[in-house]
Amino acid sequence: MKKQILCLLAALMLLLGLSVSASAYESAHVFDYAGLLTDSEAGALEARCQDAEDTYGCGVYIVTVNDYSLYYDAGSIENFSEGFFLDFELGAGEDQNGILLALSMAERDYDLCAHGMIGNRSFTDYGKGVLAERYFLSEFGSDNWYAGFDRYVDGCMEFLQMDAQDEPFDQNTDPERLEDIGVLKWIVVIVVPLLTALVVCLVMKGNMKTARKQTHADAYIPQNGVRMLRQDDVYLTTTQTRVKIETQKSGGGTSVNSGGFSHSSGKF
Amino acid sequence: MADQITNYKCPACTGPLHFSGASGKLECDYCGSSYSVEEIEALYEKKDEQAAQAAAEAEQKAAQQPDEGEWAQPEGADWAEPGMKSYSCPSCGAELICDETTAATSCPYCGNTTIVPGQLSGARKPDYIIPFKLSKEDAVAALKNHYKKKPLLPKVFSAQNHIEKIQGVYVPFWLFNGSADADIRYKCTRSMTHREGDYDVTDTQHFMVYRAGTVEFEKIPVDASSKMPDENMDSIEPFDYKELKAFSNAYLPGFLADKYDVSVDDCAPRADERCKASCEGAMRSSVTGYSTCVPEEEHVRIRRGKVQYTMLPVWMLHTKWKGKDYLFSMNGQTGKLTGDLPVSWGRFWAYFAGIAGGLAAVLAVLLFAL
Numbered sequence: 001m002k003k004q005i006l007c008l009l010a011a012l013m014l015l016l017g018l019s020v021s022a023s024a025y026e027s028a029h030v031f032d033y034a035g036l037l038t039d040s041e042a043g044a045l046e047a048r049c050q051d052a053e054d055t056y057g058c059g060v061y062i063v064t065v066n067d068y069s070l071y072y073d074a075g076s077i078e079n080f081s082e083g084f085f086l087d088f089e090l091g092a093g094e095d096q097n098g099i100l101l102a103l104s105m106a107e108r109d110y111d112l113c114a115h116g117m118i119g120n121r122s123f124t125d126y127g128k129g130v131l132a133e134r135y136f137l138s139e140f141g142s143d144n145w146y147a148g149f150d151r152y153v154d155g156c157m158e159f160l161q162m163d164a165q166d167e168p169f170d171q172n173t174d175p176e177r178l179e180d181i182g183v184l185k186w187i188v189v190i191v192v193p194l195l196t197a198l199v200v201c202l203v204m205k206g207n208m209k210t211a212r213k214q215t216h217a218d219a220y221i222p223q224n225g226v227r228m229l230r231q232d233d234v235y236l237t238t239t240q241t242r243v244k245i246e247t248q249k250s251g252g253g254t255s256v257n258s259g260g261f262s263h264s265s266g267k268f
Numbered sequence: 269m270a271d272q273i274t275n276y277k278c279p280a281c282t283g284p285l286h287f288s289g290a291s292g293k294l295e296c297d298y299c300g301s302s303y304s305v306e307e308i309e310a311l312y313e314k315k316d317e318q319a320a321q322a323a324a325e326a327e328q329k330a331a332q333q334p335d336e337g338e339w340a341q342p343e344g345a346d347w348a349e350p351g352m353k354s355y356s357c358p359s360c361g362a363e364l365i366c367d368e369t370t371a372a373t374s375c376p377y378c379g380n381t382t383i384v385p386g387q388l389s390g391a392r393k394p395d396y397i398i399p400f401k402l403s404k405e406d407a408v409a410a411l412k413n414h415y416k417k418k419p420l421l422p423k424v425f426s427a428q429n430h431i432e433k434i435q436g437v438y439v440p441f442w443l444f445n446g447s448a449d450a451d452i453r454y455k456c457t458r459s460m461t462h463r464e465g466d467y468d469v470t471d472t473q474h475f476m477v478y479r480a481g482t483v484e485f486e487k488i489p490v491d492a493s494s495k496m497p498d499e500n501m502d503s504i505e506p507f508d509y510k511e512l513k514a515f516s517n518a519y520l521p522g523f524l525a526d527k528y529d530v531s532v533d534d535c536a537p538r539a540d541e542r543c544k545a546s547c548e549g550a551m552r553s554s555v556t557g558y559s560t561c562v563p564e565e566e567h568v569r570i571r572r573g574k575v576q577y578t579m580l581p582v583w584m585l586h587t588k589w590k591g592k593d594y595l596f597s598m599n600g601q602t603g604k605l606t607g608d609l610p611v612s613w614g615r616f617w618a619y620f621a622g623i624a625g626g627l628a629a630v631l632a633v634l635l636f637a638l
């Protein structure tokens with residue numbers, strides 16, 4: 001009974017939200033149901049998103065809600081963004097290429113959701129993580145909503161640009177990571193030889209010292225010189241520890257689910 | 269005992285005999301004859317009897333010692349016999365004993381060349397001896413070998429020290445016999461890990477492990493010479509006690525003997541320490557099949573037994589280098605050699621730079637060029 005009421009309420013809110021946001025500008029890419037943006041901000045973002053879609057053939061979307069769980073029976077924010085994507089028939093072209101950033105304010109959840117050939121190719125698993133960390137998470141963390149979305153659109157444009165140049169953003173094309181690896185290589189070239197040389201030289205120096213005191217008298221225990229008088233092993237108790245296994249993604253690429261979506265989600 | 273003849277003369281030419289480690293015989297420098305110790309001792313029949321008696325006495329005394337309490341040292345006979353003389357080193361205070369025919373020219377401990385001859389008195393005669401088995405040539409070769417493959421050794425060092433001056437010295441040792449009783453409680457765990465879904469689950473079984481037992485020790489050697497660094501003597505262990513003989517002056521010609529100047533009581537803590545550590549080790553090694561094992565409560569009681577005064581053969585060379593003393597010692601029975609060597613810091617940093625530079629170049633090629 002309660003659930004039905006909740007569903008009814010959700011549908012109502014969705015309708016309400018739609019009617020509200022549709023008023024000031026033509027909402028095709030930016031759906032601000034949580035009311036984080038002013039009309040002019042939403043309008044500016046809408047224009048940039050449209051521009052990205054026109055240039056690269058991949059829709060860039062923003063959706064904000066107060067609580068994703070009130071929509072589509074969504075058990076997770078991933079479910080919500082997929083539901084929203086399909087419900088609103090988002091995506092450009094036959095392939096429904098798109099990248100969607102969903103924010104849910106109740107628990108401060110976000111999800112980056114890509115769809116379609118271009119979407120999944122431009123926004124790899126690694127790329128989505130970078131998009132979140134380097135572009136918008138810090139802004140959202142301090143409640144700078146417009147700045148965060150603006151940075152998000154910046155990132156999308158850059159990623160789509162790289163894909164258009166046949167070099168989609170991924171682990172081995174990320175310029176920052178390549179730079180880090182370059183620095184790492186230099187550290188290896190400098191530090192490893194120094195440490196190795198030091199160890200080798202200290203071992204050689206250690207070999208110069210052969211006179212050492214004996215601490216044991218094992219050599220002077222005669223045969224059968226050890227007699228054991230008591231050997232009791234008493235079992236006390238068993239304890240258990242559980243450690244979550246961290247699954248590590250290796251290599252690059254995008255893990256696309258059966259619905260054709262790929263995600264990267266978390267908290268902001 | 270006063271009529272004892274201790275300087276062995278060659279039965280053929282009456283020249284002085286000296287004991288050669290390589291052949292295990294007494295050799296004559298003049299006519300080249302050689303005799304086994306037994307032969308000579310048979311000739312000096314009284315001597316033989318004496319030695320046998322000394323051995324029997326030592327064994328008998330040993331058998332009478334109580335099992336616990338203080339380390340019990342047998343009261344030895346007086347070593348002052350005709351034909352024996354002593355040298356003392358004014359520089360380090362070492363007092364060396366040798367037979368009449370042996371001339372000592374320098375102190376084996378400090379290298380001082382003005383050692384003062386004197387009359388041997390108040391020295392205790394050792395109970396046992398292991399005769400020299402390796403010759404001076406062996407010792408020289410071993411020392412030369414010791415300098416090899418030491419890239420950090422200053423080149424001048426090996427050139428400047430006079431390896432030929434290496435001397436054979438019977439070093440005084442107390443051999444400690446006894447046992448140790450241990451009663452130890454350990455806390456041990458055994459862990460097994462398996463996977464359950466997204467979790468690694470580790471089950472740890474906890475045990476209380478009790479071990480008690482007795483460990484016997486035979487003849488733990490502790491050098492009784494204050495001049496001899498303990499590290500040097502510990503490092504040339506072990507000696508093969510199968511060749512332990514009742515002491516006889518017949519083994520002395522050609523070598524120096526140092527008389528003890530550290531008492532049994534002062535040496536005992538080192539023997540106790542080693543007994544204790546080995547006893548704990550023996551108990552610990554019987555605790556198996558656990559992934560961790562921590563001793564919680566330990567009781568080790570040492571039961572002190574007899575102590576034997578013994579001479580062990582050591583080839584020694586003392587060198588000074590840039591104001592520092594370097595003492596090399598080689599086990600005169602097994603050839604095991606020890607002695608710290610000086611480090612050339614110039615060579616140290618040259619090697620450091622060479623290794624670091626070379627490796628950096630290789631890594632740079634591997635990481636950047638490939």
Ligand SMILES: [Zn+2]
Pocket residue numbers: 278279280281282283296297298299300301
């Ligand atoms: Zn002769």
Ligand SMILES: [Zn+2]
Pocket residue numbers: 357358359360361362375376377378379380
């Ligand atoms: Zn001296």
